[in-house]
Amino acid sequence: MIYSIFYKEWIKARYFFLALVCLNTAVCLKIWVDIRQQLQAEHAEMIWYQAIHIQSFFYSDIRYFPLLSGICLAVVQFVPEILQKRLRLSLHLPVDRERLLAIFLALGLGLYTVLALLDTAAIWAVSRYYFPVEVAVSSLTTLLPWHYAGFVGYLGMSLILLEPAWSRRVFVFLVFSGFISLLFSGSGYCRLNPALPWLMLLAPLFFLTVFQGGSRFQQGEVT
Amino acid sequence: MIHLSRYSLILLGILTMSYFLPTGFWKIFGSEEGSTMLFYSPLKKQFVYRDYLGSHQFHYRDEEGNNYSRAAFEELLPFLYYKTMEKKGLLPLIIDGQSFDKASIKKGRQGIEIKSRHLPDHYPQIPLYPLFNQDQEQAMLPFPEDVFRFSGRGMEFINADFNRIDEELSKRFTHALMMKGFSFPATVIGGKTTNLKPFDAGYFIRDSEGAVFHVQRVKNEPKIIRTPIPPETDIEALVISENQRKEFYGLAITGENRVYLISYDHYKLIELSADQYDAQSMDFKLLISPLHRTVTCFDDRQVFGTVTDGAYSPMKSYQRSLPETITPAADFIGRMLFPFQLTLTSEFRGQADPRLHWNGWRALIGIGLSIVGYLVYVRGIKKRKKRSWPAICLLLLAGVYGLICLAVLPDNT
Numbered sequence: 276m277i278y279s280i281f282y283k284e285w286i287k288a289r290y291f292f293l294a295l296v297c298l299n300t301a302v303c304l305k306i307w308v309d310i311r312q313q314l315q316a317e318h319a320e321m322i323w324y325q326a327i328h329i330q331s332f333f334y335s336d337i338r339y340f341p342l343l344s345g346i347c348l349a350v351v352q353f354v355p356e357i358l359q360k361r362l363r364l365s366l367h368l369p370v371d372r373e374r375l376l377a378i379f380l381a382l383g384l385g386l387y388t389v390l391a392l393l394d395t396a397a398i399w400a401v402s403r404y405y406f407p408v409e410v411a412v413s414s415l416t417t418l419l420p421w422h423y424a425g426f427v428g429y430l431g432m433s434l435i436l437l438e439p440a441w442s443r444r445v446f447v448f449l450v451f452s453g454f455i456s457l458l459f460s461g462s463g464y465c466r467l468n469p470a471l472p473w474l475m476l477l478a479p480l481f482f483l484t485v486f487q488g489g490s491r492f493q494q495g496e497v498t
Numbered sequence: 499m500i501h502l503s504r505y506s507l508i509l510l511g512i513l514t515m516s517y518f519l520p521t522g523f524w525k526i527f528g529s530e531e532g533s534t535m536l537f538y539s540p541l542k543k544q545f546v547y548r549d550y551l552g553s554h555q556f557h558y559r560d561e562e563g564n565n566y567s568r569a570a571f572e573e574l575l576p577f578l579y580y581k582t583m584e585k586k587g588l589l590p591l592i593i594d595g596q597s598f599d600k601a602s603i604k605k606g607r608q609g610i611e612i613k614s615r616h617l618p619d620h621y622p623q624i625p626l627y628p629l630f631n632q633d634q635e636q637a638m639l640p641f642p643e644d645v646f647r648f649s650g651r652g653m654e655f656i657n658a659d660f661n662r663i664d665e666e667l668s669k670r671f672t673h674a675l676m677m678k679g680f681s682f683p684a685t686v687i688g689g690k691t692t693n694l695k696p697f698d699a700g701y702f703i704r705d706s707e708g709a710v711f712h713v714q715r716v717k718n719e720p721k722i723i724r725t726p727i728p729p730e731t732d733i734e735a736l737v738i739s740e741n742q743r744k745e746f747y748g749l750a751i752t753g754e755n756r757v758y759l760i761s762y763d764h765y766k767l768i769e770l771s772a773d774q775y776d777a778q779s780m781d782f783k784l785l786i787s788p789l790h791r792t793v794t795c796f797d798d799r800q801v802f803g804t805v806t807d808g809a810y811s812p813m814k815s816y817q818r819s820l821p822e823t824i825t826p827a828a829d830f831i832g833r834m835l836f837p838f839q840l841t842l843t844s845e846f847r848g849q850a851d852p853r854l855h856w857n858g859w860r861a862l863i864g865i866g867l868s869i870v871g872y873l874v875y876v877r878g879i880k881k882r883k884k885r886s887w888p889a890i891c892l893l894l895l896a897g898v899y900g901l902i903c904l905a906v907l908p909d910n911t
Binding site: 320466477 | 499500502503504506507509510511513514515517518622624625626628641642643644645647656658659661691692842843847848849850851852906907
C-alpha cells in the first residue's frame with residue numbers, strides 16, 4: 276500500500292519535477308556561462324578579488340530558485356488533491372492519516388532534496404573549476420540557508436493548502452514567510468553561519484506542523 | 499501527534515513573532531540609535547562632541563555642556579575641518595605659539611578606524627590574500643595574478659588564470675620564511691587587500707609560535723623580516739593601514755584588548771591608552787593631528803576618549819553615555835509588551851549573531867495582562883469553566899506572543 280501511494284505521488288509529480296530539474300539546470304548553466312564569460316573578458320584576479328574580498332558571489336542568480344522549487348512541488352502535490360477532493364478519498368485508504376501524509380511529504384521532500392543536491396553539485400563544480408577550494412567550500416554554506424528556505428517553503432505551502440480556515444492560513448503564511456525572509460537576510464557569503472545550527476534545529480518543527488493541517492482538512496474545520 | 503503538530507506551529511509562531519514584532523515596534527517608535535562623535539579641540543583644550551539624536555537632530559557641545567552651531571563647532575576642530583578653515587581664510591592657524599598652514603596640517607593628519615565587525619572571526623572571511631608586488635618602476639599598484647594562503651606546510655600561491663598552485667613561487671616564499679625561522683601555520687594575517695592605497699606595506703603575519711613576520715614581495719622576490727615584536731604578546735588581530743606619514747604600519751590588538759601601534763622605527767610597539775576598549779563589542783578610532791593623538795572607543799552605550807601628546811603620553815580622558823533616542827514611555831511599553839526579543843544581527847559583527855534578549859521585570863506586567871486577557875476571553879466570552887493549564891503555562895513563558903498564538907490556533911480537539 277505504501278509503495279502504491281508513493282508511486283501514485285511520483286506519477287503525479289514526475290513531469291513537474293522534470294520541469295524543475297530543467298529550470299534549475301538552466302539557471303546553473305547560466306551561472307557557468309556568465310562566470311566563464313567574465314573570466315575571459317576581465318582579469319581573473321579581479322574576479323577572484325570580487326568573489327573573495329568584495330563578497331559579490333557569482334552564483335547569486337540561484338538564490339530564490341530553491342524556494343520556488345519547494346513551493347512548486349507542494350502546489351503540484353496538493354492542489355489537485357484538494358481541488359478534486361482526491362485527498363479525502365486517499366484518507367479512506369487503510370493507512371492512517373499521519374502515515375499517509377508522511378508519505379506525501381517524504382516524496383515531496385525527497386524530490387526537493389534531489390533538486391537541492393543537483394544545484395549544490397553544479398555550483399560546487401563551477402566554483403571548484405574556476406576558484407580555489409576555499410571559495411567552493413564557502414559556496415556550500417552560503418547555499419545552505421537558501422536550500423533550507425526551499426524546505427520550509429515546501430512545508431509551508433503544503434500546510435497552507437491543507438488548512439481549511441483562512442485565519443490560520445494567514446497566520447501560517449506570516450510565520451513561514453517571516454522565517455524564510457530571515458534565511459535570505461543580509462548579503463555576502465556565509466553570513467548566516469553562526470545562526471544556522473539554531474535555525475536547522477527548527478526543521479523537525481516545520482515538518483510536524485503539517486500534520487495538524489491534515490487532520491483539520493479531514494475534519495473540514497473552518498475555525 | 500495533533501497536539502505535537504499544534505505546539506510545533508505555536509513554538510515557531512512565538513519565535514518568529516519575537517523577532518518581527520519588537521523589530522517593527524522599535525522601528526515605529528524611534529529605535530534609531532543615537533551616536534556620539536568625540537573629538538579633542540586644540541583651541542578649547544577639552545573634548546567636544548556631536549550627538550546624533552535621530553530624525554536628523556544633532557547637538558554640538560563641549561565637555562561643559564555649552565552648545566555650538568555646526569559652523570562654530572567646526573571652528574573648534576581646525577585640524578579636522580582645515581578645508582573649511584581655508585575657505586573662510588582662517589589659515590594659517592596659530593595654536594600654542596605654533597603656526598599651521600594647509601600643507602603642515604595635511605602632513606600631520608592621519609586617521610585609522612577599527613570596526614569590531616571587521617576583526618578576524620567577527621565576519622566570514624575566505625583566507626586568501628593578494629600579495630602586491632612592490633616595484634618602484636611601476637607608477638600603479640597592479641593586482642597580482644595570484645593569491646596566497648598559509649597551510650601547515652608553507653605559503654602557497656594560487657594563480658588566478660589557471661586556478662593552480664604556483665609551485666615555484668610558493669617554494670621561494672616558503673623557503674625564505676623558513677630561513678627566518680617561521681613556524682607554520684600562520685595564526686594571524688594582517689594586510690590591506692586593496693590596491694587603493696598610496697603604497698604597499700605587505701603583510702604582518704604571526705606564526706604558530708607567536709613571532710610576527712613582515713612579509714613583502716619586492717620585484718617578485720620575497721622580502722621577509724622577523725620583527726622584534728615579543729612572541730608572548732598575545733596578538734589576535736593585525737590591522738595594517740598604509741599612510742604617507744610612515745609613522746606606523748598599523749595596529750596590533752591583543753587578547754587582553756590592548757592596542758599597540760607597530761612603528762616604522764624597528765617595529766617598536768607603542769601602547770595606546772585605551773583601557774576601556776573591548777574588541778568584542780567596541781569600535782576603535784585613532785585620530786592624529788599635528789599636535790595631538792585622540793583615541794576613542796565606543797560601544798552601543800558609551801564613548802571613551804583619551805587625548806595624548808605626540809609621544810602618545812596621555813593628557814586627558816573623557817567619557818559620556820550615548821544619547822537616548824527612545825522616549826521613556828515607548829521604552830516602558832516596548833519592554834512590557836514583549837517579554838523577550840530575538841535578534842540575528844549586531845553592529846559589532848559582520849555576520850549573524852543570534853541572541854535572545856529578556857526584557858526584564860517590566861515583561862512580567864505584559865505576561866500578567868496576557869493571562870488576564872486570556873481568562874476574561876475564555877471564561878467571560880466563551881463561557882468555558884475549565885482552566886487550560888498548558889495555555890496558561892504558554893502565556894507565562896511567552897506573554898503576548900503566546901496570547902496571539904492561542905487566539906489564532908485554539909485547541910479544538
